[in-house]
């Protein structure tokens with residue numbers, strides 16, 4: 001086993017760091033690069049990293065930012081968790097997301113025992129919960145670095161501190177210590193830090209952070225903080241740069257994109273932003289996630305209807321079909337309002353795919369409430385739906401509500417709903433069989449290298465015979481056969 005010598009470079013960063021951002025982080029990137037070089041020399045091999053992402057598109061995008069910084073620092077990306085730095089970007093939206101992380105930390109400790117160069121980091125939504133951090137401090141003492149969702153822009157600085165605490169001159173004397181930096185909230189948005197581009201041809205773009213809706217079951221507003229929008233000029237500049245770099249598809253990201261711009265000095269609407277993004281040369285497809293039904297404007301429907309570039313896909317979380325429960329959930333729309341919204345959208349954009357999220361077993365849900373949900377599912381005919389068993393999140397109003405539903409009841413309803421959702425979705429998918437559709441080719445098929453895999457504008461997946469040079473191109477594809485949740489096609 002290697003004996004690691006104290007790092008000398010580490011002290012160089014002290015006192016020299018600029019106070020303004022992002023300059024301060026570039027200073028720490030440079031400092032960290034020097035440490036990593038020194039460690040690599042001692043190891044006799046380049047240091048590797050692995051970022052594992054749990055949760056939603058927001059976390060996926062954050063992981064690209066963290067990866068961008070790690071690559072800039074000189075760590076080499078690897079597919080395995082037997083790496084010199086493993087970072088878990090966690091999710092806490094449901095209890096099972098948390099359990100997965102605890103389960104896997106044990107494994108990581110095994111790797112760390114064999115590799116003295118290995119550091120373990122935890123970040124993301126779960127770390128914004130004080131009880132989680134307490135548990136890690138007590139039971140997972142081998143973790144080197146913990147930070148939250150509000151200070152990920154400070155990652156380079158935090159990593160430098162953790163490197164110092166783990167390998168620096170005081171580390172041996174003091175014993176390894178865990179670096180923890182969690183903020184309650186922030187109004188800060190730092191632009192222009194490095195970011196990885198996972199795909200050359202498509203990219204997520206954050207347009208806003210946080211959420212102010214406080215749906216009564218949901219922990220996101222507590223762990224992601226108050227809603228704040230990026231300035232439109234910063235977003236448009238980022239998309240122009242991406243387009244110049246060969247990106248053809250962007251996905252605009254926010255917990256509720258429909259309330260984009262409301263808190264800016266000069267208010268700006270999401271519909272206007274979407275139009276401006278679609279107007280950028282080189283951008284062929286624009287997607288967005290997620291739309292809260294209460295804020296979906298006529299202006300947005302009109303913009304979508306007019307622009308060919310805006311994908312015919314709307315993710316419109318229903319959560320429940322019962323007006324009574326929707327009120328307790330604090331969703332601020334009724335069953336009827338949801339249904340008429342869907343009608344309005346379909347009248348303006350007939351070929352739109354509508355997908356949704358539904359929670360089963362919310363406190364107080366009766367058979368009647370559940371039947372209302374089934375009823376909306378049948379009436380709307382969703383192209384696909386993510387169904388979730390209600391999960392109690394400490395600190396949210398729903399967690400202390402009376403009438404928590406026994407697991408067997410919730411599970412039985414969940415199974416009924418899932419069957420219905422799948423039956424409708426597979427019928428809907430059949431409608432495109434035998435037609436020619438535009439498909440953006442994303443990668444070589446994992447199971448069969450003679451096939452490529454891509455997505456239609458409505459987000460359906462298509463596999464067809466092809467080659468690597470097709471990746472990133474939008475091609476006309478004949479959909480020969482629908483296999484339930486994907487198509488088998490042929491390029492035209």
Ligand code: SAH
Nearest residue numbers: 217218255290317357358359388389390391
């Ligand atoms: N901002 C997005 C949702 C983010 S969370 C929106 O409002 O649409 C993604 C989904 O997780 C939610 O739509 C909801 O269906 C589900 N979810 C959130 N909290 C949950 C909980 N406590 N139990 C089960 N599902 C939950």
Ligand code: SF4
Nearest residue numbers: 211213214215218220
């Ligand atoms: Fe959660 Fe509701 Fe905000 Fe979505 S809109 S993130 S469900 S609080």
Ligand code: F3S
Nearest residue numbers: 055056091092093125
């Ligand atoms: Fe999970 Fe955080 Fe997203 S809790 S769903 S990763 S915003």
